[in-house]
Amino acid sequence: MRILMLAQFYPPTIGGEERHVRNLGIELVRRGHDVALATLWHKGQAEFEIDHGVRIHRIRGTMQRIATLFSEQGRQYAPPFPDPEALNAIRRVILVERPDIIHAHNWIVHSVTPLKAWSKAKLIVTLHDYSLVCVQKRLTYQNRVCDGPAFVKCVQCSNDFYGIAKGVPSTVANWIWGLAERRVVDMFLPVSEAVALGTQLARHKVPHQVIPNFVPDNVATLRDDEHPLLAQLPDKEFLLFVGDVTRDKGADVLLRAFAGLRNQIPLVLIGRPGKDLEIEFPPGVRVLQGWPHEAVMAAWNRCAIALAPSIWPDPCPTVAMEAMASGRPVIASRIGGLSDIIADGETGFLVPPNDPVALRDAIQCLLDDPARRSQMSIKARQRVAEFQSKAVVSRIERVYQEVSA
Structure with a gap:
């Protein structure tokens, strides 16, 4: 044709x-x-x-x-x-x-x-x-x-x-x-x-x-584990957000949620900072820009939990699929296409948009339960086959x- x-x-x-x-x-x-x-x-x-x-x-x-x-x-x-x-x-x-x-x-x-x-x-x-x-x-x-x-x-x-x-x-x-x-x-x-x-x-x-x-069938392998930019990542486990660091992507909600966590775990934001973000970055946050796709995929492979806290009806974000293909549970807002991608309680959690307390509690829940994270990782890899x-x-x-x- x-x-x-x-x-x-x-x-x-x-x-x-x-x-x-x-x-x-x-x-x-x-x-x-x-x-x-x-x-x-x-x-x-x-x-x-x-x-x-x-x-x-x-x-x-x-x-x-x-x-x-x-x-x-x-x-x-x-x-x-x-x-x-x-x-x-x-x-x-x-x-x-x-x-x-x-x-x-x-x-x-x-x-x-x-x-x-x-x-x-x-x-x-x-x-x-x-x-x-x-x-x-x-x-x-x-x-x-x-x-x-x-x-x-x-x-x-x-x-x-x-x-x-x-x-x-x-x-x-x-x-x-x-x-x-x-x-x-x-x-x-x-x-x-x-x-x-x-x-x-x-x-x-x-x-x-x-x-x-x-995402491509082999998306999980499209990563460069030797990319020099990976040196900017924390040496230990970290939370990862990928996308424009803007209000509508939920960046300010995420920062407030992160500030309330009991765990001392770093938060990495990979994307362009937006001009509409009126909040200071708390300690433990790294903002990284200009990363190629193969480096981002390697970052997914190293993180503990993927985060997609959009407050607008994000149509169908492929970053969630890429994180799942890398075997990472995704905590996201119950809004837009994210509700189609993530199976709540199985491959991650869906929380109300613009709710930093609910987001914080979901992150804390998975940080406190490594066994559940591991189970969600398996389910995420299985579910992403649909995408x-x-x-x-x-x-x-x-x-x-x-x-x-």
Whole structure:
């Protein structure tokens, strides 16, 4: 089958979505499919290359030329409407690749929806976040989980998030092109039950199947135990958090929980510190930045407990899967896709979000019970098989076959 994937970012730009797209493309090639990918070009990147059999077309968008629109110049995202230049570039890629399936990931789909009928390809969209209904993509409102979109509320929220100049037009565009997206997409693939519910797919009666993110079958071995950065880790057991060190990832909740522990065990945070974190780091905390994936995997292998205390409905964090593949129990918030990944009481604990006392008690419980930790480690390795490529990519292939029939 000829498959054209669309993603706004692709490695060397790194993130959970980017890693998912790359892993999916490479695995589809391994399974005998003909795979190409169109993604937005960023400075210093090749316009065309082949990555393990996946043909990468890097295209330019009109919005990307306006540097003042973006806070991060290395992450100039697709807009919530068809980008004229990107649309024409995708049209040229379609003429070259002649796909049977176009598999898009979030907002870049808007630059292909006007081409859907002309392309004669089936269109599938993986929803990695809540961008179908939420212009800030996180489904939060005034630092709480949003109870659903309403136009005036969404305008106010987007103005607070992006500023008035970007907020109003972004909200209007997302509402209009979200309607168009629901009409033309053949199948939505939300990555968790939380995303399916938050984007109101059942309410709008659009075809969808929940298919999670995944990790490679051999993810536990993709570590570099000799990486020089590992010298920054404590010599003894430690707690580990991986991700942006921000409020919505629960970093401040974690720090308060950690400060109340009886045990003198170090806490390691691997990720970029956010500007919204208004709390001092207590003694015993190490913040490490710029770690490559193979070093992070080695860190999972050395830690005692993995922590994912998000306070926003994190769609489907692969860090939890990677920790489980390394045989580590995960203590996480009962919110978003984390509830789909972690079996409470078996592979870790799920605690109420934004509750440092509950988080502290869960950590203390496992620190005081090494035998239970060991049992959870075994269960974690067993459960993560549901989130490995051998299970998940087969489900995506079945969707390709269903929409093509």
